[in-house]
Amino acid sequence: MLCGDFHESQMVQTGGAVNIDASGGAVAAFLDYIYGKETCIETLETTDDQVELLKLASSYGLPNLAARLASEWQASLDSASALKLLPHIWTHSEFSDLADSCEQQILDDFALCVESADFLNLTAGQLGRILQRNELHVAREETVLQGVFKWVGASKAERTCHLELLLQNIDFPSMSVANLKHLSRFAQSAGAAGPGLSMDVNGALRLHRKRQADGSSEKPAKKTLFEALVPGFRR
Known part of the structure; x- marks a missing residue:
C-alpha cells in the first residue's frame, strides 16, 4: 500500500x-484480519466502527472480509443499523442484497426511522426508492x-429541489380532511x-x-398483491 500505486x-x-478515514477500532480490526486474527462485527464497540470496517474491506480489496x-x-440487521449502513453501501454493487435488506427494515419501521438522526443521512435517491414501495408500513x-418535510428541512438549500418529486409519492387521499386543508394553505x-x-391536495x-x-369511507384502491394477501397492511 505504501509503495505501490495506492493514494x-x-x-x-x-x-x-498517511490518513485512513476510519476510527481506531475499525483500523485495529482491519489490521488484525490482515495478520490472521479472527475478525467479526461483534468485536467492534459501535455500529459506526462496524460500518467503517466494511468500507475498509471494500476500499482495500478484501472481498472475503467484506x-x-x-x-x-444480514443476520443481525434492524432498522437502526439499516439506516446507518444503507448510505455507505449504496454505490457498491456487491452489497446489493444487503442494501435491499436495509430498505426492507426501513419500510417495516418507517415511523421509528423518521425519528432517527440517521434518517437525515439518506440521499434523495434512497428516500425516493423507499417512498415508492407500496409495502411501506405506516x-x-x-x-x-x-x-x-423533516428530510428536506435538514438541509433546505440543497434539498428543496427534491421536494416536488418526493411529494409525488404521498398518498394524499389517505390523509384527513383537516390536514389536507392545512397543506392547501402551505402549498401557496x-x-x-x-x-x-396544490393539485394533489385539491384532488x-x-x-x-x-x-x-356516496356514503363511502373506503380508501382509494392502491393495492398490490402483497396488500391483498395481508388485509389491513396498507399505506
Missing part, C-alpha cells in the same frame, strides 16, 4: 501523513409526509413544489367530498 504511496512520496461482514450484518400517511408558499402539491379533497356524498 497512500503518493502521500508518502510527497512527505505527507462478504463475511455483509453476511453478519399507520397514517401523515407519517410519510412528516418524513419528507411552497415555491416550485407548490402548484403540484384528494374532491375525492373525500365524493366519498362523503
Whole structure:
C-alpha cells in the first residue's frame, strides 16, 4: 500500500501523513484480519466502527472480509443499523442484497426511522426508492409526509429541489380532511413544489367530498398483491 500505486504511496512520496478515514477500532480490526486474527462485527464497540470496517474491506480489496461482514450484518440487521449502513453501501454493487435488506427494515419501521438522526443521512435517491414501495408500513400517511418535510428541512438549500418529486409519492387521499386543508394553505408558499402539491391536495379533497356524498369511507384502491394477501397492511 505504501509503495505501490495506492493514494497512500503518493502521500508518502510527497512527505505527507498517511490518513485512513476510519476510527481506531475499525483500523485495529482491519489490521488484525490482515495478520490472521479472527475478525467479526461483534468485536467492534459501535455500529459506526462496524460500518467503517466494511468500507475498509471494500476500499482495500478484501472481498472475503467484506462478504463475511455483509453476511453478519444480514443476520443481525434492524432498522437502526439499516439506516446507518444503507448510505455507505449504496454505490457498491456487491452489497446489493444487503442494501435491499436495509430498505426492507426501513419500510417495516418507517415511523421509528423518521425519528432517527440517521434518517437525515439518506440521499434523495434512497428516500425516493423507499417512498415508492407500496409495502411501506405506516399507520397514517401523515407519517410519510412528516418524513419528507423533516428530510428536506435538514438541509433546505440543497434539498428543496427534491421536494416536488418526493411529494409525488404521498398518498394524499389517505390523509384527513383537516390536514389536507392545512397543506392547501402551505402549498401557496411552497415555491416550485407548490402548484403540484396544490393539485394533489385539491384532488384528494374532491375525492373525500365524493366519498362523503356516496356514503363511502373506503380508501382509494392502491393495492398490490402483497396488500391483498395481508388485509389491513396498507399505506
